[in-house]
Amino acid sequence: MTFVADCMLGRLAKWLKILGFDVLYFSKAEDPDLVAIARREGRVLLTRDTGLIEKEAKRPNRLFVRGDDWEDQVVQVLDDLGLWDEVRPNTRCIACNLPLKALSRERARNLVTPYVGEHAASFAICPGCERVFWQGTHHGDMEKKIARLLARRPVLPSGD
Numbered sequence: 141m142t143f144v145a146d147c148m149l150g151r152l153a154k155w156l157k158i159l160g161f162d163v164l165y166f167s168k169a170e171d172p173d174l175v176a177i178a179r180r181e182g183r184v185l186l187t188r189d190t191g192l193i194e195k196e197a198k199r200p201n202r203l204f205v206r207g208d209d210w211e212d213q214v215v216q217v218l219d220d221l222g223l224w225d226e227v228r229p230n231t232r233c234i235a236c237n238l239p240l241k242a243l244s245r246e247r248a249r250n251l252v253t254p255y256v257g258e259h260a261a262s263f264a265i266c267p268g269c270e271r272v273f274w275q276g277t278h279h280g281d282m283e284k285k286i287a288r289l290l291a292r293r294p295v296l297p298s299g300d
């Protein structure tokens with residue numbers, strides 16, 4: 141499932157990308173353009189604009205985002221669209237929206253701080269902007285936020 145987010149949802153768009161989802165976001169875009177992109181590319185339109193939802197009422201491929209808080213917004217998207225199993229943190233560039241490529245520790249060492257080069261569990265690089273991403277240092281603010289988000293996954297009753 142891929143997305144296009146409206147102008148009011150910059151942080152949501154960024155965080156969905158951090159969690160691995162393909163999200164198009166433009167800080168300035170007209171509603172008809174967003175609707176056209178969603179249709180043409182088969183993307184789900186994420187919007188805070190009730191007018192846009194009403195205009196598009198007969199179309200299934202849009203989601204009205206309720207909350208103002210980005211964490212609540214991320215949880216709503218994952219809940220409403222059943223996407224918790226598809227979360228893959230740190231697999232997509234938040235700038236280019238491109239899937240990252242794995243990077244060996246050997247190569248990463250020249251591109252990150254010594255601490256990260258030593259302690260991160262894995263590394264990846266964006267084929268577009270060549271920014272390096274990593275996970276598993278258990279140190280960064282972003283990793284804490286990811287952990288906090290994943291902790292909000294609803295617990296399903298177990299079968300036994």
Ligand SMILES: [Zn+2]
Pocket residue numbers: 233234235236237238266267268269270271
């Ligand atoms: Zn990039």
